[in-house]
Amino acid sequence: MFLVFVVYPFGYALWMARKPSLYAELISDPSYLPTVVNTLLFVGLGVNVKMFLALLLSGFFLRPRWWIRALLAVFILPWAMAAAQACVSFHWMLQEEGLVNGVLSALFGINGPVWFNDRWLALGSNIIVYIWKWMPFWTVIFFAARMKVPRDIYDSAEVDGATGTRRFVHVTFPLLANLYLLCTLLSTLWTVGDFTTVYLVSGGGPAGLTHVLATLGFHYAFDTARPALGVAAALSALPVLIPVAIVLMRRLKTSEVEL
Amino acid sequence: MSVALALPQRARRRYRLRRVLTEAGSVILGIVILIWSLTPVYNMFLIALDPEEGEIEFDGNLWPPEPSLEGFRAVVTQEARYLENFWHQFGNSLFIGLVTVLLTVLIGSLASFAVSRMRLSKGSLLANAALLTYAIPASFLIVPYFRIMHSYGLSDNPWAVIAAQVTFATPFAILILQLYARLIPFELDDAARVDGASAAQVYLRIYLPLMTPALAVVAIYALLLAWNDYLYPSVLLAVRNMTVAVTQGQLFSDTDAPWNAMMAAAIIYVVPPIALLFVLRRYVGASLTTATISI
Numbered sequence: 001m002f003l004v005f006v007v008y009p010f011g012y013a014l015w016m017a018r019k020p021s022l023y024a025e026l027i028s029d030p031s032y033l034p035t036v037v038n039t040l041l042f043v044g045l046g047v048n049v050k051m052f053l054a055l056l057l058s059g060f061f062l063r064p065r066w067w068i069r070a071l072l073a074v075f076i077l078p079w080a081m082a083a084a085q086a087c088v089s090f091h092w093m094l095q096e097e098g099l100v101n102g103v104l105s106a107l108f109g110i111n112g113p114v115w116f117n118d119r120w121l122a123l124g125s126n127i128i129v130y131i132w133k134w135m136p137f138w139t140v141i142f143f144a145a146r147m148k149v150p151r152d153i154y155d156s157a158e159v160d161g162a163t164g165t166r167r168f169v170h171v172t173f174p175l176l177a178n179l180y181l182l183c184t185l186l187s188t189l190w191t192v193g194d195f196t197t198v199y200l201v202s203g204g205g206p207a208g209l210t211h212v213l214a215t216l217g218f219h220y221a222f223d224t225a226r227p228a229l230g231v232a233a234a235l236s237a238l239p240v241l242i243p244v245a246i247v248l249m250r251r252l253k254t255s256e257v258e259l
Numbered sequence: 260m261s262v263a264l265a266l267p268q269r270a271r272r273r274y275r276l277r278r279v280l281t282e283a284g285s286v287i288l289g290i291v292i293l294i295w296s297l298t299p300v301y302n303m304f305l306i307a308l309d310p311e312e313g314e315i316e317f318d319g320n321l322w323p324p325e326p327s328l329e330g331f332r333a334v335v336t337q338e339a340r341y342l343e344n345f346w347h348q349f350g351n352s353l354f355i356g357l358v359t360v361l362l363t364v365l366i367g368s369l370a371s372f373a374v375s376r377m378r379l380s381k382g383s384l385l386a387n388a389a390l391l392t393y394a395i396p397a398s399f400l401i402v403p404y405f406r407i408m409h410s411y412g413l414s415d416n417p418w419a420v421i422a423a424q425v426t427f428a429t430p431f432a433i434l435i436l437q438l439y440a441r442l443i444p445f446e447l448d449d450a451a452r453v454d455g456a457s458a459a460q461v462y463l464r465i466y467l468p469l470m471t472p473a474l475a476v477v478a479i480y481a482l483l484l485a486w487n488d489y490l491y492p493s494v495l496l497a498v499r500n501m502t503v504a505v506t507q508g509q510l511f512s513d514t515d516a517p518w519n520a521m522m523a524a525a526i527i528y529v530v531p532p533i534a535l536l537f538v539l540r541r542y543v544g545a546s547l548t549t550a551t552i553s554i
Contacts, residue, residue, distance in 0.1 A: 008407065009400045009403040009404050009407055010395055010400065010403070012403040012406065012407060013399070013400060013402070013403040016402070016403060016406075057292075060285065060288060063285060065285075067289065068285070068289065071289050071292060071293065073537070073540075074292075074293060074296050074297065075292055075296050076536070077296055077297070077300065077533065078296060078299075080483065080529075080532050080533040080536045081300075081487075081529045081532075081533065082486065082487040082489075082525075082528060082529050082532075083487055083489065084487070084489040084505065085303070085525040085528060085529055086299055086529075088521075088525065089299040089300075089302050089303045089306075089522070089525070090299055092302065092306065092518075093298070093299065093302045098302075099298070099302050099305070132295070132296075132299070136296075189394065189396065190396070192396050193396020193397055193398045193399060194396075194398070195398035195489070195490045196489045196490065199489075199490075200489070213399075214396065214398040214399065217398075217399065217401075217402070218398070218401065218490075221401075221402045222494070227402045227406070230402050231399075231402050231403065234398075234399035234400075234402075235399070237399070238394070238395070241394045241395070241396075242394050244394070245391055245394035246394075249391070
């Protein structure tokens with residue numbers, strides 16, 4: 001099963017993109033380098049900001065209040081929602097006369113920018129939508145992990161004078177560090193392959209300046225009918241992805257041994 | 260004497276002040292989270308309830324002046340442009356989702372049973388190989404997939420999408436199931452074997468029932484993956500057979516499309532998984548907890 005559906009397509013992909021000249025062409029393509037920068041920013045900022053906020057928010061959701069529990073149910077809504085539909089909604093919200101600019105001008109009298117006409121604003125929008133969609137999932141993971149931290153650890157930390165920020169830095173974070181790292185690695189791998197967000201929020205525009213590798217590969221393959229080039233664009237991320245996957249596997253194994 | 264008495268009082272007052280501040284802070288944070296989470300949903304309703312077609316601009320009204328269910332009606336009766344096949348597409352989504360769930364649960368549970376219970380010497384290799392799939396994001400394999408499905412004669416066939424979704428859901432399923440399986444003591448298997456149970460019987464009578472919470476999580480995960488995916492159905496299926504997840508995205512540059520109906524369709528489409536998630540939330544919580552502590 002694994003062989004037929006993963007190894008074979010992957011081998012086929014390698015075979016399609018075997019010619020070195022493809023990579024030369026890729027690098028000389030003016031939209032390739034911006035795409036690499038975008039991918040790095042999208043993944044680097046998106047994953048790290050999301051993870052850190054998720055870690056902080058998981059602490060907030062632990063507060064024993066009924067309305068916070070109810071809020072958690074609302075908060076996980078983005079995760080359960082179909083990405084495509086949510087992204088389309090964001091796309092309309094960020095139009096020139098969309099909801100966001102409407103609210104900006106009504107509340108602050110600001111004439112909002114045309115979000116998708118500027119490369120950095122469009123990229124930022126993509127990252128925000130990505131965080132909106134995926135933060136809840138990781139928050140729930142951290143929330144579950146924090147519920148399992150024994151109460152006595154916090155009690156004894158409090159006796160030793162660790163409260164608030166210090167408790168977070170010296171007690172909570174070290175306890176969750178391993179999980180945090182694992183989740184960040186896993187999320188990095190998933191995010192590099194995130195196609196929907198970029199494709200449906202900014203659509204790669206303006207002028208193809210906000211593509212990431214996944215959408216650029218798609219664009220080559222299906223819009224310009226250069227499938228081999230598209231595969232090459234995607235495969236050019238492998239030298240970074242494989243080490244991450246190997247570190248992840250090693251980590252998983254060592255943490256198994258520790259338990 | 261007076262100093263000694265005043266100090267604790269001041270400390271107490273400061274303590275109380277801090278509690279009020281934290282409380283106020285968390286209320287503010289709560290409101291921010293509420294707005295953050297719900298704005299896109301609210302925007303969907305805003306567009307869907309607008310009586311006029313293709314009205315995507317925000318006209319300054321926080322609620323449509325004359326909300327109408329026209330959009331929803333047009334979807335349900337399949338009158339809206341581009342949505343002539345809505346129920347067919349909806350059925351397709353359902354079919355692909357359910358078959359993906361079944362196959363993922365079946366393959367995932369069998370593989371994790373083999374890896375964690377049968378004491379295979381190469382067992383961990385299998386699990387690791389599955390995890391290595393994550394080094395290659397699904398979206399990167401779309402082009403070879405498209406070609407291969409074409410050569411298998413499976414283009415525009417829901418089974419092509421199902422094969423893809425199962426492939427990408429299985430590694431995570433195996434991971435979760437394997438972690439959860441460690442909580443089931445081996446003595447149970449041994450006892451059953453002593454009583455003459457075969458491996459298949461151990462799997463059916465002991466393993467599956469005890470794994471129910473983890474299986475529920477895997478099922479939800481696979482369903483969300485298949486139901487919500489955009490890329491694979493959009494490439495592998497022709498318009499008539501597409502899943503609903505794809506329709507809105509396909510027309511996304513077309514501002515003249517009947518967007519109220521489009522958004523109404525989107526709302527109808529996102530409800531089932533959310534409902535399912537809330538029904539099964541106890542399972543999800545329990546099993547995520549076990550998964551995270553085992554990591």
